[in-house]
Amino acid sequence: MDTGENASTTARIALWLAMLSVLVACGEQTPPGASVKRAARTLATSECEGCHGAEGRSTDPAVPIIAAQQQPYVELQLKAFRNQGREEPKGHEFMREVSSKWLLNDQVVAGIAEYFSLQAAPPGKPGDPAITANGKRLYERGSSPRILPCSDCHGDNAQGLEIFPRLAGQHADYLVKQMQRMRETERTSRKMHSVIGELSDTEIVAVATYLQSK
Numbered sequence: 001m002d003t004g005e006n007a008s009t010t011a012r013i014a015l016w017l018a019m020l021s022v023l024v025a026c027g028e029q030t031p032p033g034a035s036v037k038r039a040a041r042t043l044a045t046s047e048c049e050g051c052h053g054a055e056g057r058s059t060d061p062a063v064p065i066i067a068a069q070q071q072p073y074v075e076l077q078l079k080a081f082r083n084q085g086r087e088e089p090k091g092h093e094f095m096r097e098v099s100s101k102w103l104l105n106d107q108v109v110a111g112i113a114e115y116f117s118l119q120a121a122p123p124g125k126p127g128d129p130a131i132t133a134n135g136k137r138l139y140e141r142g143s144s145p146r147i148l149p150c151s152d153c154h155g156d157n158a159q160g161l162e163i164f165p166r167l168a169g170q171h172a173d174y175l176v177k178q179m180q181r182m183r184e185t186e187r188t189s190r191k192m193h194s195v196i197g198e199l200s201d202t203e204i205v206a207v208a209t210y211l212q213s214k
Helices: 003-025 033-052 071-082 093-102 106-117 129-141 172-183 190-196 201-212
Strands: none
Touching (some): 033 106, 071 093, 071 106, 172 190, 172 201
């Protein structure tokens, strides 16, 4: 996209969000659905998809796939970025800038989350059979009492459950990095700290390999 197109897109987004703000200020509790969805879709395609790929199907192993992600989870994470409540210093400057600039309207945030939740997920990528089998065992059964089953929160098929994210088909590299950060408490998630606090790197790689294959 050239400079002129960028400027035009930015101007359209600013206009739509300004109109929504006026409606809210005038006492409208719910801005027109079509306007919200149009603003949300424009932000999703012009801002989010630049990193997360077309319709949220990222091809960069370091950038998460958000297509088919649980809507409540995406909404929760966007608000956490906006409020600087997600503690993970590296790589979040851009997300914080975008969310603080464009995502002040909660209904637009919900619209973006809905947009990506409705997109088709890419197919999984098979990995080493032995590693995948070990990851499947850990995901489904855990290693009680030390490690609880991941499926309790993320679903039998890793499809996610409301505020618990979809993990099926996610990049293994991304999952490994996030689980390691949670294990080391570099990323705050009290539930996850207790679940994976004792996972070894080998076990983390196994679970991530299994999930990427889904």
